[in-house]
Amino acid sequence: MPPIRVLIADDQDIVRTGLKMMLMAEEDIVIIGEASNGHEAVQLARELAPDVVVMDVAMPDLNGIEATRQLGELCPKCAVVALTIHEDQQYFFQMLHAGALGYVPKRAAPDDLVRAIRAASEGHVFLFSSVASLLASDVLSRIESGEGELNKDVLTEREREVLVMIAEGMMNREIAERLTISVKTVERHRENIMNKLNLHSRTELVKYAIRKGFIDLK
Numbered sequence: 664m665p666p667i668r669v670l671i672a673d674d675q676d677i678v679r680t681g682l683k684m685m686l687m688a689e690e691d692i693v694i695i696g697e698a699s700n701g702h703e704a705v706q707l708a709r710e711l712a713p714d715v716v717v718m719d720v721a722m723p724d725l726n727g728i729e730a731t732r733q734l735g736e737l738c739p740k741c742a743v744v745a746l747t748i749h750e751d752q753q754y755f756f757q758m759l760h761a762g763a764l765g766y767v768p769k770r771a772a773p774d775d776l777v778r779a780i781r782a783a784s785e786g787h788v789f790l791f792s793s794v795a796s797l798l799a800s801d802v803l804s805r806i807e808s809g810e811g812e813l814n815k816d817v818l819t820e821r822e823r824e825v826l827v828m829i830a831e832g833m834m835n836r837e838i839a840e841r842l843t844i845s846v847k848t849v850e851r852h853r854e855n856i857m858n859k860l861n862l863h864s865r866t867e868l869v870k871y872a873i874r875k876g877f878i879d880l881k
Contacts, residue, residue: 666693667784670713672704672730673746674722678769682717682746685773692780701725708738714784717776718763720747720754728757735762742783746776765789785834817859825852 669692673679679697686692696711698704702725708716716734720727731743744765745758755766764787765779771791779789818826821842828838835853839846857863 664691666691667780668693668695668711668714669780670694670696670698670704670707670711670716670741672698672701672716672722672727673719674699675719678719682776686777686780689777692777701727701730704730705733705737708734708741712738713741715742715744715780717746717780718743720745720749720758728754728761731758731761731763742786744776744779744783744789767791782834785836787829787834818856822852822856822859825849826856829853829856 669686671679671682671686671694673682676699679699683694683697686694695713696707698707700722704716704718704722704727705725707713716731718727718731722730725733727745727747731745734741734743742765743758743761743763744767745763746767746769747754747758748769749755758766764783767776767779767789768791775791779791782789824842825838828841833841835846835849838849842849
């Protein structure tokens with residue numbers, strides 16, 4: 664399997680250098696470029712077509728939120744993982760709505776970022792525990808207000824198992840190994856889940872799983 668091609672976008676030289684050294688130690692990750700602002704990140708992503716862009720939220724010229732939004736239009740196959748000092752609701756939801764598949768604070772352990780990159784490369788959502796709790800709070804408030812009610816559960820037991828693993832950030836291959844089924848079967852279950860629940864994105868799948876209490880964020 665080819666390595667995950669990563670572009671690092673951060674306005675601080677020392678941060679980019681540290682990230683590069685850390686990620687280069689992983690056999691399945693290769694760094695293909697560095698950007699010091701949002702404009703550079705978008706330009707390099709269009710030129711290099713990385714699998715994953717590790718994106719700082721607060722950068723000069725063009726911030727990470729807008730850069731992520733532009734990448735969704737100009738380079739839709741590039742997954743974005745936010746790496747930031749900000750853990751508050753404002754930045755988190757803006758990045759999520761802009762299209763980021765991962766959100767990891769800079770205080771997190773290196774393994775968390777590596778897991779986020781691997782998950783995003785396969786189209787999975789990875790949320791650090793503190794920001795996942797923000798998402799859970801948002802979902803709970805919507806439930807209490809009666810907003811966005813979903814249809815009654817129609818999932819099979821196996822589909823529910825797959826949904827939990829998707830929401831926890833597991834890759835298709837990992838789900839297949841855990842359940843002793845093929846990757847193609849996992850993909851079929853994923854498609855069935857999306858259709859049955861009338862959901863249209865992995866973020867919505869995560870919200871659904873949290874809302875129904877399928878995953879534990881503690």
